Amino acid sequence: MNFLPHTCQIHLNQLGYSPDLAKVFTSDAAGRFEVVNSVSGETVYSGSTSPLHPDHSSGMPVARGDFSAVRSPGSYIIRLTDAGVQSPVFPIDGRPYQAIKNALLKSFYYQRCGVELESAYAGPWSHKACHLSDAYVHGKPEERYSQTGGWHDAGDYGKYTVAAAKAVADVMLAYEWFPSALREPVGIPDPEIRMPDVLAEVRFELLFLLKMQRKDGAVYHKVTTAEFPALDCMPESDTADLIFSPISHTSTAAFAAVMAMAARIYRDMDASMAENYGRAAKSAWKWLTENHSGAGFKNPSDIKTGEYGDDCRLDEEYWAAAELYRWTREPQYLAAAQELAGSEAFSLCELGWADTGGYGTLCLLSMEAGDLPAPLRSQLLNAWAAEADSCVGRSAADGFGVALLPDEYIWGSNMLVMNRAMLLITASRLTGRTPFASAALDQWHYLLGRNTLGYCYVTGFGAKPVMNPHHRPSAGDGIPEPVPGMVAGGPNSSIQDEAAASLLRGQPPAACFIDHKDSYSTNEMTIYWNSPAVFVAAFADLS
Incomplete structure (x- = not known):
């Protein structure tokens, strides 16, 4: 089966997990999944997600998959075998944060x-x-x-x-x-x-x-x-x-x-x-x-x-x-x-x-x-x-x-x-x-x-980081990457700036975020x- 490149269909902590932490991902698709060592290609764990349940904040059906049993340090991806999608690569490590x-x-x-x-x-x-x-x-x-x-x-x-x-x-x-x-x-x-x-x-x-x-x-x-x-x-x-x-x-x-x-x-x-x-x-x-x-x-x-x-x-x-x-x-x-x-x-x-x-x-x-x-x-x-x-x-x-x-x-x-x-x-x-x-x-x-x-809401980190914060030094310094380590404001269903209003009107609350430098309200x-x-x-x- 050909797996699609990273999409936002598998949502997890992109910085990874320590071995003893509970490890749960969410997805808008349900079914069988496998945890694969991204280096060796070995499948180290297989399981099934929960059934899909409606989620009011996101406006989408959501399933959960638990892979807490995977504890060995390494680099991994998760594949949803029925949907044909995979997660970004993430580590299991003693100090991932x-x-x-x-x-x-x-x-x-x-x-x-x-x-x-x-x-x-x-x-x-x-x-x-x-x-x-x-x-x-x-x-x-x-x-x-x-x-x-x-x-x-x-x-x-x-x-x-x-x-x-x-x-x-x-x-x-x-x-x-x-x-x-x-x-x-x-x-x-x-x-x-x-x-x-x-x-x-x-x-x-x-x-x-x-x-x-x-x-x-x-x-x-x-x-x-x-x-x-x-x-x-x-x-x-x-x-x-x-x-x-x-x-x-x-x-x-x-x-x-x-x-x-x-x-x-x-x-x-x-x-x-x-x-x-x-x-x-x-x-x-x-x-x-x-x-x-x-x-x-x-x-x-x-x-x-x-x-x-x-x-x-x-x-x-x-x-x-x-x-x-x-x-x-x-x-x-x-x-x-x-x-x-x-x-x-x-x-x-x-x-x-x-x-x-x-x-x-x-x-x-x-x-x-x-x-x-x-x-x-x-x-x-x-x-x-x-x-x-x-x-x-x-x-x-x-x-x-x-x-x-x-x-x-x-x-x-x-x-x-x-x-x-x-x-x-x-x-x-x-x-x-x-x-x-x-x-x-x-x-x-x-x-x-x-x-x-599926954003990592901290600049400079994750597979899908915020890249265009409303932050004057980041906008004016000519450097492509923003100043690292900044937390973005996050979804705001009140849509209180023109950039957000032009693109987010009608979106469910948890989706009212835009990675745009003019969106000061998100x-x-x-x-x-x-x-x-x-x-x-x-x-x-x-x-």
């Missing part, structure tokens, strides 16, 4: 602002230093301050406090939970103080965030130009005036949370800076306690860059109180966290840039049981486990094993997938329930190819879509 884990982390280096990216570290994606001028405070052009450093937020060159807070929190949590997976170098310049690359890279962003705080403790919401530059504009060519947008409660509270977190995590290797982080966190909290009123952030009328608006600040304040309590053990912060946890004003389990309650909950649950009142710990653990149960149910019901309902393919759906994987991983450790860990890995397999369109990258993927990759690397 080591390289992508390191690339996901190094992607933050490629987002660095204010410094030259040298070819010794950046390879062909090097560029000159950018955005070196001071920024002025909106409405006060005579008041200017340094804003150099930090990470560009996404495919644009803005720097946004609430987005940065999620990103640094995820990466610090990854190091805290899986230090052995994140101690190896990834190829960034040596910091002034010797520490693992992961913490050196986060430190680069933390030092910038300190510049976002006013003397009274409040924190500017963002620093950007008034409008986005052209898509092919390299960072050093973006020379328009930089502007500190007004302060916000959400940016101040998120800042307080990550600074308290950093004070705890860095105190043994960067003590002087850890003290600075701690002082900044307490100053921000003091401002919050003295300034209760204020609407959610809205862009000034003359600022057209990303808004990151959020009308609820209580979840950020809960997170800040939790982190300040874990760092200081001062009862005032516990009292604030406990009161906010009981308010029912926000979700206790979300890990987004706007919905941050999950970070506060995870912070408190990571403490020793005796450090929390028993009723509070029980409330939080029950909420976390219940949300994990819901994720397991969504994952089991989906044809591709992803914990998304049809209406959850939103802008940045891949962030939602990785956030839920984070929740499942932590729930597994907190409860000892292994089904949570298995479902977390299903989300990882989805990101790396076991999805409706194919942009952001630091806070990469950051939960770093956490999940660290877990997968040890699985």
Whole structure:
């Protein structure tokens, strides 16, 4: 029988599997399959898929094939013998996710602002230093301050406090939970103080965030130009005036949370800076306690860059109180966290840039049981486990094993997938329930190819990688390959850009993705879509 070259009819993790992992592929065809060693041509396993079942998100019938019995290291393909199609080549290896884990982390280096990216570290994606001028405070052009450093937020060159807070929190949590997976170098310049690359890279962003705080403790919401530059504009060519947008409660509270977190995590290797982080966190909290009123952030009328608006600040304040309590053990912060946890004003389990309650909950649950009142710990653990149960149910019901309902393919759906994987991983450790860990890995397999369109949603990896992200350096540098290690936003059924609207109208939710540089609503990258993927990759690397 003649087998067709790789199509999207067999969907699996294109980076492969470690020997002990469950190994499941999905297909829009059912029947007999065989696993073949791609080097020797030997058939090492034969089986049958499940019958086809309708999958509402993808709009196609889907069958599953289980080849978990194949454990020997090697290079393989899967053939559907009745349909005459085959998968891409994939490995079974002891550490199949080591390289992508390191690339996901190094992607933050490629987002660095204010410094030259040298070819010794950046390879062909090097560029000159950018955005070196001071920024002025909106409405006060005579008041200017340094804003150099930090990470560009996404495919644009803005720097946004609430987005940065999620990103640094995820990466610090990854190091805290899986230090052995994140101690190896990834190829960034040596910091002034010797520490693992992961913490050196986060430190680069933390030092910038300190510049976002006013003397009274409040924190500017963002620093950007008034409008986005052209898509092919390299960072050093973006020379328009930089502007500190007004302060916000959400940016101040998120800042307080990550600074308290950093004070705890860095105190043994960067003590002087850890003290600075701690002082900044307490100053921000003091401002919050003295300034209760204020609407959610809205862009000034003359600022057209990303808004990151959020009308609820209580979840950020809960997170800040939790982190300040874990760092200081001062009862005032516990009292604030406990009161906010009981308010029912926000979700206790979300890990987004706007919905941050999950970070506060995870912070408190990571403490020793005796450090929390028993009723509070029980409330939080029950909420976390219940949300994990819901994720397991969504994952089991989906044809591709992803914990998304049809209406959850939103802008940045891949962030939602990785956030839920984070929740499942932590729930597994907190409860000892292994089904949570298995479902977390299903989300990882989805990101790396076991999805409706058969994409590996990380640039530079897989048999069918994203090649044309909405990312200004990748669009403007003249290099055919995009900057590696970036997570694309993923399917978005709201179809919120012209490129997507022209090609995706009428497609099922899970197919609403286009690998096009103009599709910012499906194919942009952001630091806070990469950051939960770093956490999940660290877990997968040890699985």
